[in-house]
């Protein structure tokens with residue numbers, strides 16, 4: 001045997017032994033999670049038991065990132081533990097997660113990034129259908145896009161919160177890479193049409209003008225639908241992401257064609273219950289103020305006074321006309337915090353309506 005073969009043999013033996021230890025530990029962890037499920041059920045007999053605990057998951061993932069000794073990067077280590085927790089939760093209760101479909105969208109990628117791959121992900125045809133699926137109890141949670149770093153807010157999602165009783169239970173950010181995709185079976189055909197979602201066209205506008213000027217751009221309901229059409233129709237291409245490319249067996253004619261290299265979309269997790277504090281949280285509210293001078297100042301003043309950082313403020317037209325305008329506000333802190341409590345009661349004194357959309361852990365992954 002060569003020196004290389006001997007050394008490889010030794011190292012592989014060590015890896016086999018480590019794998020066995022890791023497996024035994026993961027199995028012990030899974031047994032603990034099963035026991036957790038029994039404790040939760042015993043404490044709430046006959047009631048809805050909330051097996052998924054977003055605040056606890058955020059704490060676990062934060063700790064893993066803080067304590068990771070390397071050489072694996074923190075993100076990679078957290079991703080592995082994300083999957084272990086996902087499998088443990090599935091033992092407690094298989095989670096049904098509704099997402100803005102069809103299969104292969106960035107929203108599905110965001111759902112799997114947030115919950116791990118041991119959930120059942122259920123595609124919905126529209127944002128309001130995701131809300132309905134969770135409201136009715138057919139799905140445990142839902143995932144919807146809320147803002148893109150290039151294109152701004154997804155107003156349809158914001159507007160849904162005006163009438164929906166659902167709470168925001170979490171957030172997840174996804175780096176969005178768009179590719180120009182074609183079916184390899186159609187090789188040699190001139191591309192005369194490009195399919196994509198309107199948001200993706202907007203995120204790749206400069207690249208398209210520079211590289212595919214004059215090629216017809218056809219807007220469809222999702223990137224995954226664009227990929228499906230490009231797979232079927234010769235002479236066409238799609239702009240979509242990796243999941244859709246894989247799903248429809250498409251090949252990349254051009255890689256990462258988004259105009260901004262930091263192109264990121266933020267998604268919200270929506271559910272039926274409130275999330276306790278995790279120690280590093282964010283909250284969202286909708287507020288309507290009377291249309292009078294100084295109204296915006298009056299709304300923001302309590303945040304300034306109590307030193308609470310706003311992370312976003314958006315204005316939306318009132319749906320009923322009785323509200324002059326509606327503000328969607330994200331800020332740091334949890335509604336259980338005394339200071340946040342004080343800020344909200346001060347706002348409540350002046351507002352026509354204040355709706356608490358929820359407090360949730362700041363995205364860890």
Ligand SMILES: O=C(O)C(=O)C[C@]1(C(=O)O)C=C[C@@H](O)C=C1
Pocket residue numbers: 033036037051052053054056057060084085086088089092
């Ligand atoms: O700590 C709990 O409540 C658990 O159910 C255990 C566990 C885990 O595997 O760590 C699993 C699911 C929850 O969402 C959070 C954590």
